[in-house]
Amino acid sequence: MELHEPELRDVPVTAVLAALADDVRLQIVRALAEGGGEYACGTFEFGISKATRSHHLKVLREAGLTRTRVAGTTRFVRLRRDELDRLYPGLLDAVLTAPTPTPPTRD
Amino acid sequence: MELHEPELRDVPVTAVLAALADDVRLQIVRALAEGGGEYACGTFEFGISKATRSHHLKVLREAGLTRTRVAGTTRFVRLRRDELDRLYPGLLDAVLTAPTPTPPTRD
DNA sequence: ACCCTTGTTCGACTTTTGTCGAACAAGCTC
DNA sequence: GAGCTTGTTCGACAAAAGTCGAACAAGGGT
Numbered sequence: 615m616e617l618h619e620p621e622l623r624d625v626p627v628t629a630v631l632a633a634l635a636d637d638v639r640l641q642i643v644r645a646l647a648e649g650g651g652e653y654a655c656g657t658f659e660f661g662i663s664k665a666t667r668s669h670h671l672k673v674l675r676e677a678g679l680t681r682t683r684v685a686g687t688t689r690f691v692r693l694r695r696d697e698l699d700r701l702y703p704g705l706l707d708a709v710l711t712a713p714t715p716t717p718p719t720r721d
Numbered sequence: 722m723e724l725h726e727p728e729l730r731d732v733p734v735t736a737v738l739a740a741l742a743d744d745v746r747l748q749i750v751r752a753l754a755e756g757g758g759e760y761a762c763g764t765f766e767f768g769i770s771k772a773t774r775s776h777h778l779k780v781l782r783e784a785g786l787t788r789t790r791v792a793g794t795t796r797f798v799r800l801r802r803d804e805l806d807r808l809y810p811g812l813l814d815a816v817l818t819a820p821t822p823t824p825p826t827r828d
Numbered sequence: 829a830c831c832c833t834t835g836t837t838c839g840a841c842t843t844t845t846g847t848c849g850a851a852c853a854a855g856c857t858c
Numbered sequence: 859g860a861g862c863t864t865g866t867t868c869g870a871c872a873a874a875a876g877t878c879g880a881a882c883a884a885g886g887g888t
Contacts, residue, residue: 627819628742635738636846655865666847668866673845687855687864702819704811712734712809743876762835773877775836780875794834794885830888837882844875852867858860 633677652692740784759799
């Protein structure tokens, strides 16, 4: 069971940005960044189905944002923080420290 | 002719990221950033039609990334650099200094 | 006035993306 | 091994996004 985890330098920056440009995935990334460690996939319960969650984690992985460790039937996910900070200094910080996930719905 | 230019703080960060997560738009943003000043829409010739270009410029504008000045039949576009740097410190720099627009197609 | 230039808007079309339930795969545990 | 748990994969579907040509709008020449 090989996981496709690309070299970060081989990922177009647009793919990285696209991966971050989704509410669900941003929540996941925030959670990962906040905890700092690794989390089982099942940890991320944001009112989405298993299938959808699996999909988003795949997008993140293939965009080079996360790394996954397989342990039995469980998969532990973690942010590739160091690599990201090295290749895109400031990007992750900027995104993570950004205001609220969705602004207070002022229209 | 009112142009819809939102307050940056009212734009979800995912919208900003989505706006940047496209090759054509990223090229436009790079061009704007490099030049530093303002450019007529027609400046951006990336092998796309007028309609498509207009569309991308609209996306950028509505994501709060650019500001547009109308002068006769021409429209001048510029990056909202200062505001962006203030609200998302490091983001733009990170994106702009990123390697090549599309990595050397190694597959 | 007429035409040319600059852009936008309007369908229309295609591709991509997000979402789900259901089926499947692979480990655990008893 | 039967059954449970954890995730992935497979259609299917709807919504969103990118693209274009054609029509339109509004200024600026001459």
